[in-house]
Amino acid sequence: MEILRGIAVGPGIAIGEAVVLDAEDFRIPCRSVARAAVEQEREKFRQAVECSIAELERQTQWLLGNLGREAANVFAWHIGVLKDAKLQQGILRNIQEKAYSAAYATSTVMREYQRRFLQMSDPLLVERIRDVRDIERRLLRNILGDTREDLAHLTKPAVLIAHDLTPTQTAQLADTLVTGVALDVGGATSHTAILLHSWGRPSVIGLNDVSTRLSGGDTVIIDAVNQLVITNPDETTLKEYREQELNYTRLAAELDTLRDLPSITRDGESVHLLSNVEFPHEARTSLAKGAEGVGLFRTEFLFLQPSGFPSEEEQYRAYVETVRAMEGRPVTIRTFDLGADKYTQEKRYEHERNPMLGLRSIRYSLANVGMFKTQLRAILRAAVEGEVRLMFPLLMSLMEFRQAKMTLHDAMEDLEEAGIPYRRELPVGIMLETPAAAIQVKEFCREVDFISIGTNDLLQYLVAVDRGNEEVSRFYDPSHPALLRTLSDVVSACTKAGRDCSLCGEMAGSPLYALFLLGIGLRSFSMAPANIPEIKKLIRLATVAQARRVARRALTFETERQVTSYLREETRKLLPEDPI
Amino acid sequence: MNSSCSCEVEVVNAQGMHARPVMKFVDLASQFESEVTVRNLSRRGEDLDGKSAMHLMLLDAAQGSRLRISARGADAAAAVKALAALVRDGFGMSEGA
Numbered sequence: 144m145e146i147l148r149g150i151a152v153g154p155g156i157a158i159g160e161a162v163v164l165d166a167e168d169f170r171i172p173c174r175s176v177a178r179a180a181v182e183q184e185r186e187k188f189r190q191a192v193e194c195s196i197a198e199l200e201r202q203t204q205w206l207l208g209n210l211g212r213e214a215a216n217v218f219a220w221h222i223g224v225l226k227d228a229k230l231q232q233g234i235l236r237n238i239q240e241k242a243y244s245a246a247y248a249t250s251t252v253m254r255e256y257q258r259r260f261l262q263m264s265d266p267l268l269v270e271r272i273r274d275v276r277d278i279e280r281r282l283l284r285n286i287l288g289d290t291r292e293d294l295a296h297l298t299k300p301a302v303l304i305a306h307d308l309t310p311t312q313t314a315q316l317a318d319t320l321v322t323g324v325a326l327d328v329g330g331a332t333s334h335t336a337i338l339l340h341s342w343g344r345p346s347v348i349g350l351n352d353v354s355t356r357l358s359g360g361d362t363v364i365i366d367a368v369n370q371l372v373i374t375n376p377d378e379t380t381l382k383e384y385r386e387q388e389l390n391y392t393r394l395a396a397e398l399d400t401l402r403d404l405p406s407i408t409r410d411g412e413s414v415h416l417l418s419n420v421e422f423p424h425e426a427r428t429s430l431a432k433g434a435e436g437v438g439l440f441r442t443e444f445l446f447l448q449p450s451g452f453p454s455e456e457e458q459y460r461a462y463v464e465t466v467r468a469m470e471g472r473p474v475t476i477r478t479f480d481l482g483a484d485k486y487t488q489e490k491r492y493e494h495e496r497n498p499m500l501g502l503r504s505i506r507y508s509l510a511n512v513g514m515f516k517t518q519l520r521a522i523l524r525a526a527v528e529g530e531v532r533l534m535f536p537l538l539m540s541l542m543e544f545r546q547a548k549m550t551l552h553d554a555m556e557d558l559e560e561a562g563i564p565y566r567r568e569l570p571v572g573i574m575l576e577t578p579a580a581a582i583q584v585k586e587f588c589r590e591v592d593f594i595s596i597g598t599n600d601l602l603q604y605l606v607a608v609d610r611g612n613e614e615v616s617r618f619y620d621p622s623h624p625a626l627l628r629t630l631s632d633v634v635s636a637c638t639k640a641g642r643d644c645s646l647c648g649e650m651a652g653s654p655l656y657a658l659f660l661l662g663i664g665l666r667s668f669s670m671a672p673a674n675i676p677e678i679k680k681l682i683r684l685a686t687v688a689q690a691r692r693v694a695r696r697a698l699t700f701e702t703e704r705q706v707t708s709y710l711r712e713e714t715r716k717l718l719p720e721d722p723i
Numbered sequence: 724m725n726s727s728c729s730c731e732v733e734v735v736n737a738q739g740m741h742a743r744p745v746m747k748f749v750d751l752a753s754q755f756e757s758e759v760t761v762r763n764l765s766r767r768g769e770d771l772d773g774k775s776a777m778h779l780m781l782l783d784a785a786q787g788s789r790l791r792i793s794a795r796g797a798d799a800a801a802a803v804k805a806l807a808a809l810v811r812d813g814f815g816m817s818e819g820a
């Protein structure tokens with residue numbers, strides 16, 4: 144069992160047998176063969192070489208007769224490579240020693256050569272990759288012959304594993320029995336990702352090498368809710384996921400009946416359900432799930448592109464796309480939450496020893512003021528198109544907030560001088576994620592327009608636990624009484640000060656905490672679009688009076704365990720059929 | 724009798740070691756019994772198989788690159804001499820062809 148983390152572009156969970164597609168349109172049915180079949184595979188390869196050479200020689204003859212020597216020469220090198228004893232030996236050795244199938248061994252060796260050509264200095268030689276790929280495809284066609292399968296010919300549901308898919312292939316998925324997709328490549332803003340999203344099945348991309356870790360027939364779980372792919376899961380994991388899958392299917396069916404109903408408690412209190420989005424195109428999903436706005440638009444996706452730092456225009460376009468897609472509903476744009484990540488760490492000579500306590504988030508932005516101002520200008524310009532709110536992440540002092548606001552004013556002045564239209568009076572708030580900001584919430588309330596509580600980081604810093612560290616992640620528990628008390632204090636302070644307060648951590652999308660949060664006075668929940676229906680369902684079943692009682696009681700417990708079991712019990716009273 | 728032999732030459736033709744020059748080199752080298760290796764000294768590259776179409780393309784040799792051609796075997800001296808002449812001669816291709 145291996146757990147791989149990627150980027151989810153579709154909702155839900157898919158469990159099934161893997162179908163592994165090679166980089167082109169060949170499906171390599173299996174990676175390895177039984178020892179007894181090794182000689183047969185070697186022979187398959189030799190035959191494929193002979194057939195490929197014969198094909199090319201026929202083609203060369205034809206070209207020579209019809210188009211002349213120049214055209215015929217194009218394939219002379221292809222023939223040379225197929226006859227290359229070194230290359231043949233390499234592939235045959237892979238079959239012999241590793242029991243690889245002929246197709247897989249061919250593909251592996253040819254990929255290795257493609258990688259070597261990629262490192263060449265001569266741009267014309269880099270073009271040779273296309274020739275190598277062409278030779279590879281010819282060999283694969285001759286090895287796989289009639290057994291080569293089109294996805295349209297799948298006879299039972301399967302999970303598709305591939306290096307990449309072309310937009311055309313992706314668009315055709317709807318006509319196949321494919322139930323989920325996992326890809327090596329991570330172009331989250333690519334057309335393929337967008338098409339996967341509209342396809343609407345669980346997909347996780349950006350997994351680097353998932354296509355080499357799975358063979359045809361392996362069991363695989365695509366968990367697009369948690370952005371994971373699990374290869375060859377053990378029994379317990381498989382069982383858990385089967386339950387989740389079932390639950391998800393049932394919830395999705397309820398969606399239609401819930402989407403257009405208001406999120407209002409039985410005693411008439413309105414609760415705002417907003418979405419957290421990573422990419423502009425997710426705004427549409429948010430609407431489909433019934434979001435009243437975007438409570439957290441993460442902007443780090445802009446750094447996923449190969450060119451690195453996104454220009455003001457690129458940013459402006461992405462923000463405008465999101466704002467327009469929300470059709471006048473509020474969109475809270477969070478400035479870059481960089482640091483402790485690939486983009487910033489690669490730029491450093493020396494990695495930070497403790498990046499979570501290092502130059503990250505607002506600190507990184509304030510230290511790179513040119514970059515920060517570019518982003519602020521793009522946001523200010525996009526704000527002309529709709530209800531934009533601006534949010535700074537990870538503040539730990541009022542000085543930081545004031546400094547960020549000064550930079551915002553500078554950006555406004557720049558735009559003013561250049562005569563570029565922008566919106567001056569946009570609400571400016573903070574993501575409350577540090578214990579320091581939580582303790583100073585009253586002071587912050589005097590200066591900010593709104594507060595959004597980021598419980599993921601807040602909990603990490605409160606309990607001093609890195610949840611990515613397997614050895615301690617079990618201590619990372621949102622039921623910790625210290626977190627509950629902090630949340631209660633922050634929400635009351637905001638209510639007293641008349642400041643809009645929302646919660647955009649994962650807790651907001653967990654049914655377990657919905658009653659508690661409602662009870663402490665939270666009226667705005669921001670979560671992954673997929674979680675909205677269930678939270679809405681729960682809110683429509685609850686009353687504020689009951690939620691207040693639950694919250695008061697939950698705050699009296701001394702340990703996480705007591706809190707969890709109490710909240711589970713209370714939630715089950717409302718959702719008896721749901722696994723909480 | 725086994726012997727080894729090597730010499731350095733410069734690639735003179737405009738296209739460098741592209742498809743046709745590579746195939747000419749492979750065809751000629753394959754006529755000899757000796758093992759033939761080529762190293763691109765201008766790129767501090769590794770020794771590559773002189774009878775392999777794929778390896779020779781990986782030489783990454785442009786016009787002006789210095790190559791070291793080595794052979795080991797009964798006809799090593801003859802192989803190096805013939806192959807060096809082929810490279811010096813620009814692979815028998817007139818400029819611009």
